[in-house]
Amino acid sequence: MNTAPAAQLERWQRFRANRNKALAAPHGWLTLTSFQWLETRPAGVELVPGLWSTDGTTAALTASAEDGLTFVETGQPVDGTVTAALQDEESLMWVQFGGADGRQVVVELAMRAGKYAIRTRDAGSPVFTGFDGVPAFEHRPDLVVEASFRPYPEPVDVPISTANPLVDGVHRSVGELVFRLPGKDHEFHLQAEEEKLGALTVTFHDETNGDSTDDWRKVSTARPRPDGSVVLDFNRAINYPSAFTPYGTCPMPVKNNSLDYRIEAGEKDPMLTD
Numbered sequence: 001m002n003t004a005p006a007a008q009l010e011r012w013q014r015f016r017a018n019r020n021k022a023l024a025a026p027h028g029w030l031t032l033t034s035f036q037w038l039e040t041r042p043a044g045v046e047l048v049p050g051l052w053s054t055d056g057t058t059a060a061l062t063a064s065a066e067d068g069l070t071f072v073e074t075g076q077p078v079d080g081t082v083t084a085a086l087q088d089e090e091s092l093m094w095v096q097f098g099g100a101d102g103r104q105v106v107v108e109l110a111m112r113a114g115k116y117a118i119r120t121r122d123a124g125s126p127v128f129t130g131f132d133g134v135p136a137f138e139h140r141p142d143l144v145v146e147a148s149f150r151p152y153p154e155p156v157d158v159p160i161s162t163a164n165p166l167v168d169g170v171h172r173s174v175g176e177l178v179f180r181l182p183g184k185d186h187e188f189h190l191q192a193e194e195e196k197l198g199a200l201t202v203t204f205h206d207e208t209n210g211d212s213t214d215d216w217r218k219v220s221t222a223r224p225r226p227d228g229s230v231v232l233d234f235n236r237a238i239n240y241p242s243a244f245t246p247y248g249t250c251p252m253p254v255k256n257n258s259l260d261y262r263i264e265a266g267e268k269d270p271m272l273t274d
Helices: 006-023
Strands: 033-035 043-045 049-054 059-063 080-084 091-097 105-112 115-122 145-160 166-181 186-193 200-206 216-220 229-233
Touching: 006 186, 049 115, 166 200, 166 229, 216 229
Parallel strands: none
Antiparallel strands: 033 115, 043 049, 049 059, 059 080, 091 105, 105 115, 145 166, 145 229, 166 186, 186 200, 200 216
């Protein structure tokens, strides 16, 4: 029986509803259907009209009006050669095509690992059209824990792998969250990244990975209080987009962010069926 205070349980249920609503957004992560690197010579790519290329600095698309491509931002047709430039890790919802309204598929231009790629986001993807929410564990009040944030003197950039073996990443660790978990007599330390307004995010492995959960998950906190304390609520642990699609470039945890514990809270592996 769930013994969480009614207000806490209500907040968590609202969090789950908002999370599922965000995932079901048009042309969101659930609509990804391809990830393709661009070549130096103009060439066709799978699932998308036109000829695509890059000189390493900019990306180029050559198409005619008959190809049906239009710019996402303006709706104007692509007729000729157009270019765009991005910084590393940036993305641009660039052009669209298909469907009754010409907007079924959005083509995202992305710069990853210093190289240009495109990803297609198709509103007709079965992953998207069949989505009815992410499976999650029941709320666990005992996995809402107090943690202490211990900031580093300066952020530390730690090289990491990502869900795409051809893309390396960097985890900018700003400090550690130190806490205890029920039934364990030792402290846990997780390296954290800083988000907007001083919030913290930790990406972690635990002993449910590959069993009831995906290979890794993440959980975010509010900004630490003046004394460095913060609530770490594992009921709000969520999957990265790579749990839903093979076309993500999501960051893996840093080496030491592995818990010898079964975090049976938060989101489950969406690919598992009961």
